[in-house]
Every structure is written in C-alpha cells, then in structure tokens.
Amino acid sequence: MGFFTRIIVNAIIFLAIAGFFPGMLFVSSIWMALGASLVLGILNALVRPILSILSFPITFLTLGLFSIVINALMLQLTAGVVGAGFAFNSFVSAMAVAVIMSLVNIIVTNYLTIH
Numbered sequence: 001m002g003f004f005t006r007i008i009v010n011a012i013i014f015l016a017i018a019g020f021f022p023g024m025l026f027v028s029s030i031w032m033a034l035g036a037s038l039v040l041g042i043l044n045a046l047v048r049p050i051l052s053i054l055s056f057p058i059t060f061l062t063l064g065l066f067s068i069v070i071n072a073l074m075l076q077l078t079a080g081v082v083g084a085g086f087a088f089n090s091f092v093s094a095m096a097v098a099v100i101m102s103l104v105n106i107i108v109t110n111y112l113t114i115h
Contacts, residue, residue: 028085071098
C-alpha cells in the first residue's frame with residue numbers, strides 16, 4: 001500500500017473511531033484527520049525506527065506486546081504536534097486506538113494486495 005493510500009486509510013480510521021467511540025478520540029474535522037494522518041506518517045518514518053531500536057529488549061521480553069505501547073506513544077506524539085483539534089482522552093484510549101488501527105490496517109493491506 002502506498003504512502004498516500006495509507007494516509008487516506010488512517011484518516012478514515014481516525015474519523016470512524018471518533019464517531020463510534022466519542023469518549024476515546026476527538027477529531028474536529030475531516031481536514032484535521034487528514035493532517036493528523038499525515039503527521040503520523042511522517043513521525044512513523046522519522047521517530048518510530050529510533051524508538052523501536054531503543055525498546056528492542058523490552059519488546060523482545062514481552063513477545064512484541066510492547067509495540068502496542070510504542071504505537072500509542074506515536075499517536076500521543078501526533079496529538080501533541082497536531083494540536084487541539086485531535087486529542088485522546090487518556091493513554092489507555094491511545095493504546096486502544098493503536099490496536100484498532102493496527103487491526104484495520106492489516107485487513108486493508110491484505111485486501112488491497114489480494115485485489
């Protein structure tokens with residue numbers, strides 16, 4: 001899946017999660033979701049590799065479950081960069097959104113590679 005396709009998919013996921021679970025994630029507009037998705041993509045390209053290398057021992061000990069925490073940290077960092085139009089209720093909400101986004105991205109990626 002290409003970079004811009006992933007940006008669009010993540011923006012749709014942000015809007016869907018904000019609509020289905022309004023207490024978890026606040027997104028003020030479609031444009032804010034697109035902006036947050038773009039910021040997340042850039043942060044995943046620049047910051048995530050460093051975090052993954054630094055957290056490898058604990059990720060190894062937890063059999064990969066610590067990657068959920070890293071994903072939640074990336075989402076919290078995105079919310080901090082984007083501003084008030086994109087916010088999480090708590091860190092636990094960010095972890096739940098990270099899990100949902102990972103599952104949906106796996107499903108969408110598998111669907112797009114098959115078709």
